[in-house]
Amino acid sequence: MTGQDVYQRLREHLHNLPVGFPKTDSGVEIRILERLFTKEEAEMACHLSPFVATAEDIAEEIGQNPENVESLLEQMSRKGLIYNSRKGGRTTYRASWFFVGIFEHQINRMTKEFVDDFDQYLEDGFRDELLSYETQQLRVVPVNKAIDATKQVATYEDARELIKQQSKIAVLNCICRQKKDLQGGSCSRHEEREICLAFSSGAYYFMEHGLGREIKQEEALELLTFAEEKGLVINPGNAQKTFSLCLCCGDCCEFLGLLKTYPTPSSLIGSNYFAQVDSDLCSGCETCVDRCQMDAIAIIEDISTVNLDRCIGCGLCVTTCPEEALTLQRKAEKEQVVPPATINELYMKIGTERLQRNSM
Numbered sequence: 001m002t003g004q005d006v007y008q009r010l011r012e013h014l015h016n017l018p019v020g021f022p023k024t025d026s027g028v029e030i031r032i033l034e035r036l037f038t039k040e041e042a043e044m045a046c047h048l049s050p051f052v053a054t055a056e057d058i059a060e061e062i063g064q065n066p067e068n069v070e071s072l073l074e075q076m077s078r079k080g081l082i083y084n085s086r087k088g089g090r091t092t093y094r095a096s097w098f099f100v101g102i103f104e105h106q107i108n109r110m111t112k113e114f115v116d117d118f119d120q121y122l123e124d125g126f127r128d129e130l131l132s133y134e135t136q137q138l139r140v141v142p143v144n145k146a147i148d149a150t151k152q153v154a155t156y157e158d159a160r161e162l163i164k165q166q167s168k169i170a171v172l173n174c175i176c177r178q179k180k181d182l183q184g185g186s187c188s189r190h191e192e193r194e195i196c197l198a199f200s201s202g203a204y205y206f207m208e209h210g211l212g213r214e215i216k217q218e219e220a221l222e223l224l225t226f227a228e229e230k231g232l233v234i235n236p237g238n239a240q241k242t243f244s245l246c247l248c249c250g251d252c253c254e255f256l257g258l259l260k261t262y263p264t265p266s267s268l269i270g271s272n273y274f275a276q277v278d279s280d281l282c283s284g285c286e287t288c289v290d291r292c293q294m295d296a297i298a299i300i301e302d303i304s305t306v307n308l309d310r311c312i313g314c315g316l317c318v319t320t321c322p323e324e325a326l327t328l329q330r331k332a333e334k335e336q337v338v339p340p341a342t343i344n345e346l347y348m349k350i351g352t353e354r355l356q357r358n359s360m
Contacts (some may be wrong), residue, residue, distance in 0.1 A: 007033045010042045017050060018351035019097035019137070024124040032117050036102065041076050044069075045095065048082055050347065052092035078209055080105025085201050086208075099130065099254075100137045100237075104175050107211045115179045122258075131262055132357070135349050138246070138255050139238040139270035139339060143228045146315025146328045156240040156339055157272065163197075163220045163245070170203035170212035171220070172196045176252045189249040190230045195223060197245040223247060231291045233314045238270055238339050239346045250293040264309040265294050270337040273313030273328045277304045281325035288317035288326055 007030050014021035021029060037045060047062050055070035062069070073093045077084040083096045096102050103118065141159050155161045163169070173193045180187065197220055198206050206212035227234060227247040235255060236242040250256045259265040266274070275288075275297070284302035296310035297317060304325065318326045330336070340346040 006039055006042045006046070007037070009046050010037065013046045013095075014098055017095055017097045018347040018354070019099065019101070019133075020129050020354060021098050022125050022129045024121065024126075026120065026124050028117050028120045028124055029126075032114070032121060035111075035114050035117065036079070036081060036106075040072065041079075041081060044072055044076065045081060048093060048095035050095055050351075052085065052094045054090065054092055058093065080107075080109070080209070080211075083205065085205070087201075099126075103254075105211070107173050107175050107178065110175075110178060110182060112182045115182050118179070127258055127261065130258060131268065133350055134353050135238065135340075135346070136268055136270065137238055137346070137350070138235045139337075140312045140314050141234050141236060141271075142273055142313060142315035142328055143234060143319055144224070145228060146318040151330075156236075156242070159224055159234045159236070159245065160221060162236055162242055163217055163224070166199045166203075166217065166220075168200055168203040169215050169217065169220050170198045170206045171215045171223070172198060172206055172212035174246070174252070176248070176254050179254075180252045185251075187249060187251045189232065189251060190226075192226070192230075195226075195232075195247050197223070199243055199245070202243045228316075228319060231293070231316050231320075233293050233312070233316065237343060237346070239341065239343045240339050241342050243343045248293075256293055259312070260294060265296075265312055266309055269312045270339055271313035272331050272336045273315065274308055274311045274331060275306045275313070275315070275317050276327050276329045277306055278325045278327070279303050281323045283323050283325070285322060287320050287322060291316045291320055 010033055011021060011023065011029055023029065033042065047058060055073055056066045059066040059069040073082065073084065076082045081096065081102060082093055084091060084093050141157050144158065144160055147153055171194050174196050177187060177193050198212060203212065207214055232247040232249050233256060235246040235248050237244045248256050250260055259268060262268060282303050284299050284304065286299055288297050288304050289299060293314065294310045294312055296307045298305055313328065315328045318328050340349055
């Protein structure tokens with residue numbers, strides 16, 4: 001079997017995981033895999049599934065020496081190609097999909113060539129693949145100041161409560177801002193790079209591999225205050241027991257960037273809120289226009305107007321309106337979305353939706 005064959009098989013294997021990895025006419029996806037995986041690593045990755053397994057179990061399945069298999073799996077984990085977890089003296093491994101997964105695990109090791117290939121892959125078909133999912137991997141929760149304190153808010157919709165639930169928190173450099181740096185761009189919102197949060201097993205993973213540092217809840221909560229001040233959208237993982245929380249801007253964030261290319265971002269993101277303008281109070285100052293990351297607000301006849309197809313309910317426009325003309329409203333009950341309970345349920349749901357779509 002040629003080296004090219006193993007990368008083709010890996011491409012097919014990744015495409016069969018819960019989050020796809022489609023083939024393109026340009027073949028840029030193969031070039032990406034060749035940059036990330038050695039041939040030996042690509043072969044091993046083809047044997048991993050979304051379900052955890054020990055090195056011994058994997059070695060037995062493929063008929064190889066357990067010590068050699070474990071050494072290779074550890075090497076691949078350090079490179080962010082697969083996911084490892086250590087608990088109670090037992091180490092397990094599972095496959096990692098490309099996005100959100102392998103791409104985000106390339107913190108501090110990306111090259112200009114890699115990020116240029118990634119952008120080409122988005123253009124050549126990967127963007128369409130990601131935007132075709134009914135259930136997205138991330139969601140939006142409002143900044144806390146935008147929600148009336150008298151309202152009942154579920155814990156999974158309250159960013160501060162999500163952080164207070166965590167016993168282990170790591171802060172990481174933002175992969176999207178690193179990508180922007182490599183391409184010579186700059187962010188109009190802020191210069192901070194260490195701004196993404198990982199929780200629980202995710203925090204252990206990033207810390208073990210030198211990609212993040214542990215912080216206390218207080219520092220994580222301070223980042224939420226920073227995000228509100230700078231106009232950053234709060235994007236936790238799309239599960240009630242969330243595994244991550246990103247603070248994102250439309251300048252840099254790949255996720256928000258994908259949403260912005262779509263005519264109706266609100267239909268793709270799991271947000272239960274929308275912004276509303278009181279035209280009697282609005283002065284048309286355009287503060288809200290500058291704050292909006294989705295280009296959802298325009299000034300029409302000197303009054304702010306919200307395009308509900310584009311509004312993702314982040315609340316950033318509400319907190320800085322000098323006239324208090326903007327409020328965040330909860331969507332009708334039939335339009336509200338309850339995120340899956342856990343990350344495993346999230347990816348089972350995405351995988352099931354893809355299977356059903358592809359069988360039609």
